[in-house]
Structure formats: C-alpha cells, structure tokens
Amino acid sequence: MSDPIQRPGVRLGRRAFLQASGAAGFAAFLAACTGTKTSPSPSPAASAGASAGASSAPSEAAASPTPIPSPTGPLKFANWPAYIDQATPADEATGVLPAGSSKTLVDFTAKYGVDVDYEEKIGDNPTFVETIKPALVGNLPTGWDLMVLTDWMAAKIIANGWAEKLDPSVVKNCVANLRDALKNQVWDPGNDYHYPWQSGMTGVGYNTTAFSDNGLTAPTKIADLWNVPSDKVTFLTEARDTFGLALLKLGIDPDPQTVTTDQLQQVHDDIKPLVDKGLRFTGNEYLQDFGQKRTWAAMVWSGDLASSGGEDDLFVFPDEGTMIWTDNMLIPKGAANKYTAELMMDFVYDPPVAAQIADYVYYVSPVKGAADEIKKLDPDAATNPLLFPPDDVVAKQKNFQFLSQELEDKMNELFADLAGV
Numbered sequence: 001m002s003d004p005i006q007r008p009g010v011r012l013g014r015r016a017f018l019q020a021s022g023a024a025g026f027a028a029f030l031a032a033c034t035g036t037k038t039s040p041s042p043s044p045a046a047s048a049g050a051s052a053g054a055s056s057a058p059s060e061a062a063a064s065p066t067p068i069p070s071p072t073g074p075l076k077f078a079n080w081p082a083y084i085d086q087a088t089p090a091d092e093a094t095g096v097l098p099a100g101s102s103k104t105l106v107d108f109t110a111k112y113g114v115d116v117d118y119e120e121k122i123g124d125n126p127t128f129v130e131t132i133k134p135a136l137v138g139n140l141p142t143g144w145d146l147m148v149l150t151d152w153m154a155a156k157i158i159a160n161g162w163a164e165k166l167d168p169s170v171v172k173n174c175v176a177n178l179r180d181a182l183k184n185q186v187w188d189p190g191n192d193y194h195y196p197w198q199s200g201m202t203g204v205g206y207n208t209t210a211f212s213d214n215g216l217t218a219p220t221k222i223a224d225l226w227n228v229p230s231d232k233v234t235f236l237t238e239a240r241d242t243f244g245l246a247l248l249k250l251g252i253d254p255d256p257q258t259v260t261t262d263q264l265q266q267v268h269d270d271i272k273p274l275v276d277k278g279l280r281f282t283g284n285e286y287l288q289d290f291g292q293k294r295t296w297a298a299m300v301w302s303g304d305l306a307s308s309g310g311e312d313d314l315f316v317f318p319d320e321g322t323m324i325w326t327d328n329m330l331i332p333k334g335a336a337n338k339y340t341a342e343l344m345m346d347f348v349y350d351p352p353v354a355a356q357i358a359d360y361v362y363y364v365s366p367v368k369g370a371a372d373e374i375k376k377l378d379p380d381a382a383t384n385p386l387l388f389p390p391d392d393v394v395a396k397q398k399n400f401q402f403l404s405q406e407l408e409d410k411m412n413e414l415f416a417d418l419a420g421v
Contacts, residue, residue: 032324032394032397032399033151033181033182033199033324033325033326033364033399069339070339071112071113071114071337071339071340071343072114072336072337072339072340073114073115073116073117073337073340074114074115074116074117074337075114075115075116075117075145075146075337075340075341075344076117076119076143076144076145076146076336076337077116077117077118077119077144077145077146077147077341077344078119078121078122078128078144078146078147078148079118079119079120079121079122079147079148079197080120080122080123080148080284080327081120081123081284081287081304081308082120082284082287082303082304082307082308082361083120083148083197083198083327083361083363084102084104084105084118084357084360084361085102085103085104085356085357085359085360085361086100086101086102086360087099087100087101087102087103091103102118103356104347104348104353104356104357105118107347107353108343108344108347111347112340112343114337114340116344120284122147122148122149122283123237123282123283123284123285124236124237124238124283124284125149125150125152125153125238126153126237127237127283128147128149129149129153129157132144132147132332135334136157136160136162136332136333139333139334140334141332141334141335141336142332142333142334142335144332144335145331145332145335145336145337145338145340145341146329146330146331146335146341146344146345147329147330147331147332148197148327148328148329148330149327149328149330150238150325150326150327150328150401151185151187151325151326151327151328151401151402152240152401152402152403154187154188154194154328154330155185155187155188155402157330157332158187158188158193158194158330159187161333162332162333163193163194163330163331163332163333164193164330164331164332164333164334164335164338164341165192165193166191166192166193166195166331166342166345167339167342170339170342170343170346171195171342171345171346171349172346173346173347173349173350174191174195174345174346174349175191176349176368177349177350177351177354177367177368177369178191178195178196178349178366178367178368179366179367179368182196182199182326182366193330194328194329194330195328195329195345195349195366196326196327196328196329196366197326197327197328197329197348197366198303198326198327198357198358198361198363198364198365198366199324199325199326199327199363199364199366200301200302200303200324200325200326200327200363200364201301201302201317201322201323201324201325201389201393201397202236202238202241202244202245202299202300202301202302202322202323202324202325203245203299203300203302203315203316203317203318203322203323204219204221204222204224204225204297204298204299204300204315204316204318205286205290205297205298205299205300205304205305205309205313205314205315205316206218206219206296206297206298206313206314206316207290207293207295207296207297207310207312207313207314208312208313208314209312210232210293210296210297211296211297214296216228216296218316219297219316219318220316220318220319221249221318221319221320222245222246222248222249222299222318222319222320223249223320224297224318225297225298225299226249226274228296228297229277229278229296230273230274230275230276230277230278230279231277231278231279231280232278232294232295232296232297233274233279233280233295233296233297233298234279234280234281234282234286234289234295234298234299235271235279235280235281235282235298235299236281236282236283236299236300237281237282237283237419238283239411239412239415240323240325240400240401240403240411241299241323241325241400242271242281242299242415243264243267243400243411243414243415244323244398244400245299245318245320245322245323246267246270246271247259247263247267247400248318248320248321248398249270249320250263250266250267250270252266253398254323254398254400255398255400256399256400256401256402256403256404256407259400259407261406261407261410264407264410264411264414265410265414267414268414268415268417268418271418272417272418275418281418281419282298284301284304286298286300286304287304287305287308287309290305290309290310290313291309291310300315302315302322302362302363302386303361303362303363303386306362306386307360307361307362315386317385317393317396320396321396321397321398322393322396322397322398323397323398323399323400324397324398324399325399325401326366329345329348348367349367351367351368351369351370351372351373352373354366354367354369354370354373355367355370355371355373355374355376355377356373356377358370358374358387359374359377359378359381359387362384362386362387363386363387364386364387364388364389365387371387371388374387
C-alpha cells in the first residue's frame with residue numbers, strides 16, 4: 001500500500017513526497033487512462049468536399065487568406081472545483097496576484113485582452129450535462145464557451161454532435177504537445193473536438209484527526225470504508241467511480257469487457273446497508289464536508305485533498321487499486337466565443353502554463369514538456385506520486401469508463417436506488 005499524500009502548507013517545496021516515480025509507470029498510467037470504448041466510434045459530419053476548382057490549372061488565382069478573428073468575451077469557462085492554479089497567500093500579500101485569482105487566467109487576460117468568467121460549476125458529469133442538455137438538444141447556446149468533462153461523457157457529447165469542431169491552426173500547442181499516450185481515442189481519433197485537461201485517480205481520502213479521536217485505524221483498503229460509521233462516509237455521485245472501486249473491494253476486476261449485471265447487483269447489495277445507516281453520495285462537495293468535519297472518510301479524486309484539503313486530510317492509494325480517468329476540454333455547440341475558447345485550450349498547452357496548473361492541482365498533465373517545467377518549479381516534484389504515478393500504483397489501476405449500454409443502464413438503475421434519485 002502506498003503511503004498517504006498530504007496537503008502542503010506552502011506553495012513551493014511544500015509537499016511531503018512519499019514515493020519515487022518510474023518513467024515506465026508514468027507512461028503506462030497515461031496509456032491506461034485512455035481506456036477502451038466498447039461501442040462504435042462516433043461519426044461526426046465529414047467536411048465538405050473539395051470544390052471542382054481544387055484540381056484546376058495552377059494559373060488559377062489562389063483563394064484569399066482567411067481573416068484572423070479577434071478574441072471576444074468574456075470567456076465562459078465551466079470546470080470542476082480545485083482544478084486550476086490559485087493565488088497563494090504570498091502572492092496576495094505581495095500584490096503579485098489578487099486574492100482568489102489564478103495566474104493562468106490573469107496571464108491569459110493580459111495576453112488576449114479578454115476576461116475569463118471561470119466557474120467551478122461541475123461537481124459530476126451527469127448533473128452538469130443535464131443543465132445544458134435542453135439547449136444542446138434544441139440547438140441553442142448553452143451559455144458556456146468551454147467545459148471540462150470526463151472521457152465517457154466527452155465521448156457522448158461528441159457522438160451526439162454537441163461539440164464544436166476545433167481549428168488546428170488555432171490550437172497549435174495542443175496539436176504539437178499532446179502526449180502520445182492520449183492520442184487517437186476511438187471516440188475522437190483526430191482530436192477534432194477535444195483535448196485533455198488533466199488525468200487522475202480515484203481512491204480513498206480520510207481525516208487523520210477524526211480517525212485518531214475515534215479510535216479508528218488509518219485506512220489502507222477500499223474495504224476499510226465499510227468499517228467507518230456510515231454517516232461519516234461519502235461515496236461519489238460519479239457512478240463509474242463508486243461502482244468501480246466497490247467492484248475492486250469485492251475482488252472483482254472492474255473491466256467493462258467482463259463485468260456482468262449480476263456483479264453490479266452485488267455492488268448494490270454490498271453498499272445498500274451503508275446507505276441505510278447514513279452513507280451519502282457527493283461530487284466535489286466532499287471538500288466542504290471534510291472542511292466542516294462532517295466527513296471522516298470518502299471515495300475521492302487524487303489531487304483534491306492535496307491541493308484543497310486540510311492539513312489532516314490525506315489521500316491513500318488503496319491496496320485493491322484505483323480507478324483512472326482523463327477530463328477533457330470541449331467547446332459546446334453554439335458557443336458565443338469559440339475562437340477565444342480555442343485560444344484558451346492552446347494557452348494551457350504551453351508547457352510552462354501546463355506545469356503551473358499541474359503543480360498546483362496535483363493531477364497528471366497531458367502536455368509534453370510539462371514534466372520538465374514542473375521540476376523547474378519544484379525540484380522535488382519528480383517523487384510526487386500524484387504527478388508521476390510510480391510502477392506499483394500503475395500496476396493496480398483500472399479504467400471503468402466505457403460501458404456497454406446494458407451495463408450502463410443497469411448501473412444507473414442500481415445507483416438511482418442507492419442515491420434515492
């Protein structure tokens with residue numbers, strides 16, 4: 001079992017790094033994050049064919065160059081909590097950055113002269129998408145220009161024709177710097193509609209003070225969550241994470257190709273007694289629950305407690321393994337500021353910018369060159385298992401993203417019963 005990961009107290013040199021990383025493990029982690037889609041890949045509309053004049057004589061006059069658009073705004077950016085760099089107390093005290101701001105966003109505005117309306121609006125994929133689905137179905141603007149969704153949901157958005165096609169001439173950094181392991185996804189093989197934001201893991205989080213004060217042994221397994229008073233535990237509203245970890249707890253490999261509906265029923269039946277005793281399901285709201293000491297332990301995403309939890313909130317790589325995933329930037333159909341959204345995608349794929357984001361949020365950057373830049377920011381970062389997952393962690397990672405329709409329907413039915421929705 002890997003040692004827990006603790007939130008640091010200061011910005012640079014602030015971490016207690018607990019494991020050495022292996023380059024092979026890091027590469028394998030990124031490759032595994034891509035998963036496998038069990039249904040046919042989406043078929044977005046093909047580009048219009050070449051005109052008859054495309055093969056005409058060279059003497060024909062060339063077309064006029066396409067005018068370069070101007071950035072417009074404000075850019076409406078929907079993301080998850082604790083998912084971008086933030087001003088530190090030192091930044092605020094010295095006036096380097098305003099309180100509550102992000103250097104990435106401040107620098108983007110300075111470069112392009114466009115304000116960014118950045119909101120931590122996404123707590124889980126289904127809930128957020130339900131808020132914009134009526135607009136998407138009705139072919140209307142959603143009110144957002146850029147959003148970050150996990151692989152399985154990003155694939156659905158693209159397959160339904162609800163994402164804007166990207167202009168590769170604008171997102172040049174993305175084209176050049178996307179890590180090879182994250183390319184050629186079957187659901188968007190040419191990266192015509194998406195680029196990854198960060199990759200991460202789902203495991204166990206707990207509050208050391210609550211455990212010691214109540215005579216509980218620090219968790220090392222997913223199964224240990226079943227030993228905590230149920231009204232002090234939360235699981236995730238992302239059903240793939242909750243069911244995936246619960247399958248591991250039962251000793252079942254959460255491989256979408258082999259999991260059965262009967263095994264999903266076993267998960268439901270194993271969790272139901274906890275629900276009856278007060279177990280709740282949350283998205284990123286678990287950060288507030290930890291802060292208020294309402295939650296002692298939870299299923300959590302890897303970087304959250306390290307970047308935004310309290311000093312006594314720790315992340316653990318459980319013995320049974322972790323779930324892995326990638327969150328992705330997409331531009332919803334009809335976005336008012338598509339070009340500006342593309343500029344933002346391109347901006348965060350500049351390695352120094354990518355590094356300052358990853359170094360703050362403790363997730364794995366999808367950007368080539370970011371690793372070296374992270375190490376410039378903090379020479380000790382190479383040993384941070386959240387940024388560079390080591391071989392022993394990677395060996396036990398599972399991807400439960402892309403499910404058959406039968407499995408997804410059954411999981412949703414069982415989760416709805418557990419969550420009371």
